[in-house]
Every structure is written in structure tokens, then in C-alpha cells.
Amino acid sequence: MTFPALPHREGERPRTGPEVPHLQLNQTSPAAVRAELLRWMDAALPGTTWGRSKVSAPSSRALFLDGTPPAPGALLMPPRGDEEFAHVHADGSLHLALDPADHAAFLSSGWGEKHPLYDRGINVVMLYAPRDQAELCVAQQVIAASYTYATGRVPTSDTAAA
Template sequence: MTVMTLPARAGDRPRTGPSVPHVQLTQNSPDEIRRQLERWMATALPSTEIRPSEISEPGSTAFFLARDARPPQGAVLLPPRLVAEFAHIHRDGSLHVALSREDQDELVAKGWGERHPLYSPTVNVVMLYGPRTAGELEVAKTVVASSYRYATGRPLRSAEPGPL
């Protein structure tokens, strides 16, 4: 399995809610950056369906495996079903995604996100902080592509993050 490689995120980590709903409270994505990420996700993730999240706050856009698809053995996607929703984007621009343990470690170590307060072996949810710039948008695409690969077992053609 390929592990994503991320640059270090600039600046301090944003403040996030300590419990549910787990949202980003500071350093939110500008609306246009969030819209660009949503548009990219809507067109770049084959064999997926877009609909309201089964677990997130109202207004979150979620990405599911196509109805006849199943994740690879051992992959744990987002609750409640654990086999369908692999990512959702909040109105603040942050995302919750399912990732391999190695990719989670990279995300957290490089300052791009954190594990959900309810994280466990059966609640495989990590937060990707909302991108603030065009460069951070490219990093977000890399993370989403890794979530897609984890959920489907297939790589998504994705460029490595550009300069920040």
C-alpha cells in the first residue's frame, strides 16, 4: 500500500470542538476554496455517489461508494454503516475522512488534521483541517485521494501537493 507523503502544515493547528459535533472553530476555509474542493471531489472520484452525510451535521456533503461497491477487506469507513461513506465536507471547509492507519499517522504528524474525539478501531474518522489557500487545497486533494484509495482499493490519479 502506498502511503501519502505530505509537507508540514504552516502555522498553528486550528481550534476544534472537543466532542460531537467535531467541527473546526478557527482558521476555516474561505468559501471559494471550499467550493473548489467540493467541485473537484464531485468530478474526480469515479464510482461514488454524493448525498447528505449519514453521520455529520446538516449541510455536510458526503461521498459514498457506489451502491454495489464494497471496500477492500479490513477497510473501515465512516459510521454508521462502516462500508459506504468514506468522506464528508463540513460547511466550515474541514472534512472527516477514513484513512489507513499509516496515512492517519502522516496526516496528524504533519499538522494537517487530528483523530475524531470518538476515534477507535471501529470509528475510523480523522479530521482534515479545511484548506485556507490554493496550495493547501492541493494537499486536501492528496488526502481525499488517499481516502478514496483506502475505500475502494484503487488509486486515484492525483498530483503531489504543490508549493505552499
């Protein structure tokens, strides 16, 4: 999988908490943008189901593989590493599993950062909350890369965001 080329993220990086739970503290998603993101994820990522995250704040909504094993070699979120691949926080930011080969490109893009447990071998990065429609399109590209890593499949055509 080749990670998509992402446009420059405007403005300063948001402030985030230094520990678990790792949350974004400013520059959060407007309610309408977050709602649109959740609708898109529901429509464009078949073979997944929503549930309460097994690792995040209770207000987060997590996407799990719907009873199918992950793609060969994919390491998803703890505790099991084989079912939860993304979750959306109430602030609109996300944690997701990406192909380790894509980490450098993602982290250098300015659209996110390492999870506080990343350097302990946890395959989780934070995608900053989309603040508008243009940023929602970028978020969809990153989430699509996470989905493809987790499932080995490309999201539905509803992902034509960029």
C-alpha cells in the same frame, strides 16, 4: 498504500470542538476554495455519489461508494462502516476514513487530528480546512489516500494536484 509525504502546515493548529459534532472553529476555507474542493472531489473520485452524511451535521456533504462494496479490509464511517468514507463540513474541514497504517503519518503531519470517538475504535480523522490553493493541493492528496483506501482504486488523473 504509502501515505504521501506532506509539507509542513503553516501557522497554529485551528481550534476544533471537543465533542460530536466535531467541527473546526477558526481558520476555515474561503467559499471559493471550498467550492473548488467539492468540484475536484466530484470529478476525480469515480464510483462515488454525494448525499447527506449519516453521521455529521446536516450542512455537511458526504461521499458514498456508489453501490459497490469497499475494498477488502476497509472500515469506513459509522453507522455501517461500508459506504460513507468522507464528508465535507460547511467550514471546509473534512472527516475521512484512512488506512489505519497511515494514521500516524497523517496525525504527525499537522494537517489534522483524531475524531473525538477515534480512541473508541472509530476509523475517522479530521483534515483541517484548506485555506488557499497550496493547502487545497495537500487536501487533495489526503482525500486521494482516503479514496484509495475505501475503493482499492487510484483517483482519476484529475488528482494531479501536487
